[in-house]
Amino acid sequence: MENWRDNKLVAAILIVPASAWILIFFTLPLVIVWVFSFGERGPQGQTFLAFTLDNYARALELIHLGILWKSIWTAAITTLICFILGFPLALGVAFAPARYKNLLLLLVILPFWTNLLIRTYAWIAVLRTRGFLNFGLEWVHGKLDALFSLVKLPDVMGTFQPLALLYNHSAVIIGLVYVALPFLVLPIYATLEKLDRSLMEASLDLGAGQWRTMAFVTIPLAFPGILSGLMLVFILSLGTYLTPVLLGGTDSMMIGNLIAQEFGPARDWPFGSALSFLLLYITFIILWIRAVVARRSKGVSY
Amino acid sequence: MKKARPTPLEYTRKRWFQLVMLFNFIFLYFPIVALVAFSFNNSRRNITWNGFTFKYYVKAFHNESLFDAFLNSLIVAGISTVVSTILGAMLGLALYRFKFPAKNAFDGWIHLPIIIPEICMGVAMLAFFSRLNITLGLFTITVSHIAFSLPFVAVVVRARMAGFDHSLEEAARDLGANQWQTFKDVTLPYMMPGVVAGALLALTLSLDDFVITFFTSGPGSTTLPIKIFSMVRFSVTPEVNAASTVLIVITLILSVGTMVIQARGGKDKGLPI
Amino acid sequence: MEKLMGRPLTRRSFIKGATTLGVGMTFMPGIVWGAEEKQLNVYNWDTYIGENTIAEFTKKTGIKVQYDLFANNEEMFAKLKEGNPGFDLIFPSDYMVETMVALNMLVPLDHGKIPNIKNIDPDPNFSNPAYSPGMQHAVPYMWGTVGIGYRKSKFKTPPTSWKVVLDSDAYKGKIALLADQRTTIGIALKYLGYKLNSTNPKEIDAARDLLIKQKPNIKSFAEDNGQDLLLSGECDVVMEWNGDIVQVMEEDDDIGYVVPNEGGVVWMDNMCIPVGAPHPGNAHAFINHILDAKTGADIANFIHYASPNAAARKYVLPADLKNPAIYPAASAITASEVIIDVGDNARLYDEAWVAVKAS
Numbered sequence: 061m062e063n064w065r066d067n068k069l070v071a072a073i074l075i076v077p078a079s080a081w082i083l084i085f086f087t088l089p090l091v092i093v094w095v096f097s098f099g100e101r102g103p104q105g106q107t108f109l110a111f112t113l114d115n116y117a118r119a120l121e122l123i124h125l126g127i128l129w130k131s132i133w134t135a136a137i138t139t140l141i142c143f144i145l146g147f148p149l150a151l152g153v154a155f156a157p158a159r160y161k162n163l164l165l166l167l168v169i170l171p172f173w174t175n176l177l178i179r180t181y182a183w184i185a186v187l188r189t190r191g192f193l194n195f196g197l198e199w200v201h202g203k204l205d206a207l208f209s210l211v212k213l214p215d216v217m218g219t220f221q222p223l224a225l226l227y228n229h230s231a232v233i234i235g236l237v238y239v240a241l242p243f244l245v246l247p248i249y250a251t252l253e254k255l256d257r258s259l260m261e262a263s264l265d266l267g268a269g270q271w272r273t274m275a276f277v278t279i280p281l282a283f284p285g286i287l288s289g290l291m292l293v294f295i296l297s298l299g300t301y302l303t304p305v306l307l308g309g310t311d312s313m314m315i316g317n318l319i320a321q322e323f324g325p326a327r328d329w330p331f332g333s334a335l336s337f338l339l340l341y342i343t344f345i346i347l348w349i350r351a352v353v354a355r356r357s358k359g360v361s362y
Numbered sequence: 363m364k365k366a367r368p369t370p371l372e373y374t375r376k377r378w379f380q381l382v383m384l385f386n387f388i389f390l391y392f393p394i395v396a397l398v399a400f401s402f403n404n405s406r407r408n409i410t411w412n413g414f415t416f417k418y419y420v421k422a423f424h425n426e427s428l429f430d431a432f433l434n435s436l437i438v439a440g441i442s443t444v445v446s447t448i449l450g451a452m453l454g455l456a457l458y459r460f461k462f463p464a465k466n467a468f469d470g471w472i473h474l475p476i477i478i479p480e481i482c483m484g485v486a487m488l489a490f491f492s493r494l495n496i497t498l499g500l501f502t503i504t505v506s507h508i509a510f511s512l513p514f515v516a517v518v519v520r521a522r523m524a525g526f527d528h529s530l531e532e533a534a535r536d537l538g539a540n541q542w543q544t545f546k547d548v549t550l551p552y553m554m555p556g557v558v559a560g561a562l563l564a565l566t567l568s569l570d571d572f573v574i575t576f577f578t579s580g581p582g583s584t585t586l587p588i589k590i591f592s593m594v595r596f597s598v599t600p601e602v603n604a605a606s607t608v609l610i611v612i613t614l615i616l617s618v619g620t621m622v623i624q625a626r627g628g629k630d631k632g633l634p635i
Numbered sequence: 636m637e638k639l640m641g642r643p644l645t646r647r648s649f650i651k652g653a654t655t656l657g658v659g660m661t662f663m664p665g666i667v668w669g670a671e672e673k674q675l676n677v678y679n680w681d682t683y684i685g686e687n688t689i690a691e692f693t694k695k696t697g698i699k700v701q702y703d704l705f706a707n708n709e710e711m712f713a714k715l716k717e718g719n720p721g722f723d724l725i726f727p728s729d730y731m732v733e734t735m736v737a738l739n740m741l742v743p744l745d746h747g748k749i750p751n752i753k754n755i756d757p758d759p760n761f762s763n764p765a766y767s768p769g770m771q772h773a774v775p776y777m778w779g780t781v782g783i784g785y786r787k788s789k790f791k792t793p794p795t796s797w798k799v800v801l802d803s804d805a806y807k808g809k810i811a812l813l814a815d816q817r818t819t820i821g822i823a824l825k826y827l828g829y830k831l832n833s834t835n836p837k838e839i840d841a842a843r844d845l846l847i848k849q850k851p852n853i854k855s856f857a858e859d860n861g862q863d864l865l866l867s868g869e870c871d872v873v874m875e876w877n878g879d880i881v882q883v884m885e886e887d888d889d890i891g892y893v894v895p896n897e898g899g900v901v902w903m904d905n906m907c908i909p910v911g912a913p914h915p916g917n918a919h920a921f922i923n924h925i926l927d928a929k930t931g932a933d934i935a936n937f938i939h940y941a942s943p944n945a946a947a948r949k950y951v952l953p954a955d956l957k958n959p960a961i962y963p964a965a966s967a968i969t970a971s972e973v974i975i976d977v978g979d980n981a982r983l984y985d986e987a988w989v990a991v992k993a994s
Contacts, residue, residue, distance in 0.1 A: 079472070123989060148383065309855060492718040581720065592706050
């Protein structure tokens with residue numbers, strides 16, 4: 061790696077435009093929201109600048125921490141399910157024969173390229189009482205019923221009761237997993253793709269089984285990608301806002317919805333800002349933990 | 363001739379693994395199939411199947427406001443993709459190439475737009491532009507899209523460059539090429555697949571965004587996600603599904619096209635993310 | 636592209652796109668160039684205007700209309716709060732008008748430029764609404780109620796009280812309430828015998844506790860899609876805006892709508908000109924166009940909402956006039972109330988709502 065001092069002009073040309081853009085059109089706006097978080101709501105929902113920590117104190121009230129806690133464990137479960145589903149997917153794509161690789165990768169990313177709202181809405185059509193999944197189950201039920209009556213066992217199955225799959229927290233988690241899956245698959249795929257296969261082959265040759273090789277060679281080698289993927293999914297799910305609104309039941313309010321409510325119907329921007337920064341601080345803490353973990357495991361660059 | 367047994371690392375040839383993959387793909391495509399199926403449903407609402415029709419495609423095609431929204435989305439996504447790709451690629455190259463003080467902190471800061479919750483950024487952008495008396499419209503949407511797409515491009519390009527053999531540049535320099543020529547003839551061609559992949563990512567991020575776009579849009583700048591959101595709020599007509607299906611097909615064609623171009627570009631396999 | 640969109644990408648539409656971008660790129664908002672350019676920027680709810688209303692206006696006046704959409708009052712308010720991004724005409728509801736007037740966000744209307752304002756029903760509810768006395772800042776556009784939409788075959792007699800959705804497990808798991816905090820808490824307040832706009836913390840707490848108690852029986856706090864839940868059979872009884880239920884009544888005879896005896900919410904959407912509107916003259920002309928008897932009736936007949944335009948009523952479909960879901964009985968209106976801005980007390984509602992959603 062070159063030292064920037066050896067080639068100042070090129071370094072400046074490459075770094076300055078993008079940094080300036082992020083500084084002006086991202087960091088400065090964020091500072092405004094940060095200033096808001098110390099302000100006060102006017103009677104009609106104006107934002108009065110002030111210096112008060114009331115909004116943060118309010119954000120730390122038990123009920124809001126409860127919502128935050130719910131968001132955290134929802135994000136954690138989502139991350140776990142994403143990993144269980146996504147790791148084999150990434151493995152499958154990375155180890156597929158070269159000619160199928162591009163196609164598989166495209167198929168994994170394609171749903172991610174359709175509008176989030178439309179995707180989430182499609183889940184409603186799948187999960188609702190008279191949705192595709194229940195239709196499918198009803199059909200299976202009917203066939204089994206016919207089969208049983210054929211062998212003179214009438215009415216073992218009873219009448220079909222559609223499952224209540226929508227408007228509860230499980231539906232939110234299904235939706236979140238669906239939204240976040242590609243963010244986990246891609247980083248893991250990237251590390252697996254570049255992996256030195258001879259290490260795994262050596263492990264197998266030396267008599268380690270398939271699973272031991274996976275646990276002690278493949279996963280540690282792919283660790284940076286796995287870590288990045290898990291963090292991305294967790295961060296995205298933590299701040300989610302659309303999925304609980306569309307798929308959630310009466311108790312699915314997450315921190316993202318609370319923030320949206322404060323910026324929207326409650327017209328309390330200072331409190332909404334304080335909540336946002338609370339979320340941001342938490343994300344920073346998670347990232348910091350990740351950096352520490354990453355530094356401890358060897359050969360990892362952020 | 364009997365097929366050889368799969369070697370241990372050929373996961374994709376193992377039956378159980380194929381089943382796992384199959385389940386995953388069903389999960390990924392179940393809602394997409396539902397969405398496409400209902401676009402042919404002869405009912406104003408997506409509740410029951412009333413027979414096959416193309417009429418919602420015709421309706422969607424003749425829906426002028428839907429078309430205008432689509433055009434706006436294309437304008438925003440087009441400009442955002444070009445600018446964020448150029449800036450992001452430069453940044454990615456710099457992060458690969460240079461050591462400089464406080465690089466870790468800089469790195470973290472550059473990644474903030476990926477990390478920040480969308481709604482927080484949306485409100486921040488609205489407050490920022492209003493305070494500066496900048497008219498909300500396609501310009502402000504585009505500027506914001508560039509801000510959150512740029513880091514993604516940088517990440518992709520940097521990852522691509524990680525495998526670059528630096529001695530090639532040195533060889534070119536030894537042969538008398540100047541810095542620009544070396545970049546143009548040696549570095550850029552190697553970087554290109556990463557740039558294309560990053561651009562693709564930026565394009566899709568921009569086309570997909572609703573929250574930040576909503577907060578930064580003004581008169582005459584309704585984009586497709588905003589339009590679809592307002593349609594969905596009122597009642598989900600198959601028109602929305604038809605429009606989405608068309609978009610899926612367009613995306614598919616675009617992606618396959620890019621893949622073909624990338625494959626022609628050389629040995630690169632898939633997106634080097 | 637041409638084939639796909641079934642409509643050629645003409646040079647005009649391209650230039651239109653390009654100029655919108657140019658307009659967006661201008662850094663100075665609302666520059667007035669002496670005479671107004673032939674342009675009008677309308678910000679309205681989706682599917683909330685007649686099929687040809689805009690085309691007729693453009694034909695008559697040569698003014699081009701740019702039509703943008705918002706999905707609720709709060710979105711619209713958020714967009715205008717930090718400064719008008721260039722809208723000439725907006726369609727806020729009653730309480731939002733009050734808020735915006737208090738914040739000096741609306742321009743007083745010049746009634747001289749709106750001769751058709753005489754068509755507004757002289758009933759003081761319309762011609763002299765509390766949120767905008769004398770229609771100084773707002774002219775009523777459409778009005779309606781919040782009531783109960785229900786599946787007739789699941790009810791022996793039509794529901795007459797909010798009890799069925801707020802305080803009963805007879806339809807356990809088949810009930811949807813609105814995700815709108817002021818409406819849902821307000822109706823709970825009315826069911827308990829209090830005022831819709833109560834600012835008494837004890838009363839609001841009682842309404843909150845009622846909702847929390849009812850939560851196990853509720854399927855969803857519907858984000859403006861209760862009518863879909865009703866039609867799909869997901870729910871049998873929903874709290875909804877009348878217009879949404881009217882839509883599904885057209886498709887399913889088994890769906891009915893009532894405003895319960897306790898009364899519900901009466902809402903009124905209005906036409907207002909926000910401060911900083913670049914084309915206020917054109918906005919007045921558009922308001923006048925909408926208030927035309929024929930135009931008003933065309934809109935009402937297309938979107939099936941009740942019009943406050945008395946002159947338009949003779950052109951409104953007789954079936955709509957007889958439909959209690961559109962024009963409710965006088966007794967139902969008397970019992971109902973309009974939501975008003977409660978100022979700092981909004982926090983009481985917000986906290987009650989978070990408690991309901993989080994418990």
